[in-house]
Amino acid sequence: MNTYVCHARVTASLVGCTALVLALTGTTAAQAHTRDPGRQTLAAGDGWASEGAGTTGGSAATADRVYTVATWAEFRAALAVAGTAPRIIKVRGTVDPVAEGCAAFQAPGYDFAAYLEKYSPESWGLDTDLSGEPADSPEGLRAASAANQDKVIKANVPANTTIIGVGENAGIRGGSLQIKGVDNVIVRNLTIEAPLDCFPQWDPTDTATGAWNSEYDAVAVHGSTHVWIDHNTLTDGRYPDSTLPTYFGEVYQQHDGLLDVVRGANYVTASWNSFQDHDKTLLIGNSDSAAADDAGKLKVTLHHNLFDGIVERAPRVRFGQVDVYNNHFVVGEGQSYSYSFGVGISSQLYAEKNAFSLPDGISPAKTLKKWSEAPLTAQKNYVNGAPVDLIAVHNAEIPAETLQSGAGWTPTLRTKVDSPRAVPGIVDHRAGAGEIC
Known part of the structure; x- marks a missing residue:
């Protein structure tokens, strides 16, 4: 089915946003019964979020x-309007809940210098956490x-809601979307610029040397069903970890x-997003002890997403049947990099026809x-333009972490699957915000 798509980079010389009728490979998307993207719906068969009644x-x-x-x-205020009847929220420009800076949230008497002085390892030690203070x-x-x-x-975010940016430059800076317990x-x-936690907590007992722990995900899908995250750019933006x-x-x-x-969420499709310059990026299942909530759920599809400058968790999976296909993973020269696919407890990850662009010195x-x-x-994944058996290479080079092949299921909810050789060209030019209008 044709889909109306606005390609900002291709049509930059055009005035306004022109609806282009394109028959694109796997363009996620949306039913083309309307030129208003706010009224577009997830296409039938487009990932786990199309299961049942769809999204x-x-x-x-x-x-x-x-x-x-x-x-x-x-x-x-628009999110808070009563009732679960369908609503569309169109975001124009950038909305920013932290425009006045972190000082606006400080409790009277808070003093970071005093915090550092009292809880330094030299003063407090590393054996006792800060609970009970x-x-x-x-x-x-x-x-x-x-x-x-x-x-x-x-x-x-309430049930039966579409949130969509208007044009090429709409966004949320420092806010956290909570899609919790809804459908x-x-x-x-x-x-969406990732929230910057103004007040991380020091935990002396986290690892042998202690660690700072932060809150707030850019988008949290918690116990919710039928969620479609599409054509967004999610990034650390102005505050990359290198500046902390x-x-x-x-x-x-x-x-x-x-x-x-997390927490029993189910039937999620994330498509054509650009995840940029972040460490712990995409977590599916947040605890090994959450089987009561998560077993048989956490069914997620990731396709045609760009992961650029990502250190880890792209994704890290527990419990879920997660279909990851036609994504492009880009690791920059000199960039910190840990891994892309994290195989966790009772996970059933199916990674097919993805493309990796790795620099010299980073092994598949x-x-x-x-x-x-x-x-x-x-299977059928490509690294720097050539097919590579990722499991075989991993097992040969890291025998202490031998992985078993065979997820035990085969994805069926897919639209057109592209050749992994073509994925970088397709995804790099079409993923992210500003590509629909």
Whole structure:
């Protein structure tokens, strides 16, 4: 079926946004019964989110439940309108809940210098965590400040909602979309700069040397079903990890995930997104002990996404049947890189016809990381333009983490699957925000 798509890079010389009728390879997408992308729905058979009744978001919204917003306050107000009847929220420009800076969230009396002085390893040691500290202690005041930020930057998304950016430059800067315990949500065409945790907590007992721990995912899918995340750009933006300071010999980590799918979430498709310049990127299943919530769920499809400058978790999987095909993974020269596919407890990862662009010195063996004993399928993937058996290479070079082949299932919910040789050209030019209008 034809899909109306706006290619910003291709049509930059055109005035406005022209609806191009294209029959694109696997263009995710949307049913072309309308030129309004806010009313487009996930195509039949397009990944796990098309299972059953599929994902329609707010496509059937009446005129009085279509909102155009230009500020964070307007955005949250549109989300808060009562009822679960379909709604469409169109974001114009960039909405920013942290425009006034971190100081706006500080509890009276909070002093970061005092925090560093009291909890330094030399003063506090590394054997006792900070739980139980009184409300007027540096940790208590940090927690109160963090609670202030939490109240402001999280946006709870109701059922039957489409959130879509208007044009090429719409986005959310420093906010966290909470898709929690609902059904039927679409998020498209937004540049989302990962939230910067203003008040990370020091945990002396985290590893042998302690660590800073942060909150807030850019998009959190928690216990929700039928969610389509499409044509977004998710990135650390102005605050890459390389710019973060170090305290107590550890990076002052202020980022969590870009997209997490956790706690019994199910039937999710993430397509044609650009994930950029981030460490712990995409987590599917957040705990080995969550079998009661997650077993038989966490069914997720990732296709035609660009992972560029990503250190790890692209994705890291527990429990779920996760279909990963036609994505492009780009590791830059000199970039920190740990792995792409993390194989966790009871996971059934099926990775097929993806493309990897790796620099000299990064072996294809590193693309896989074993956390728990769980078989996976990894076939017909290409590295630097040539076919590579990722499991065989991994097992030969990292025998201490031998992986078993055979995920035990075969994906059926796919649209057109492209040749892995063609994936870099296709994905690099069509993934991310600004590509639909």
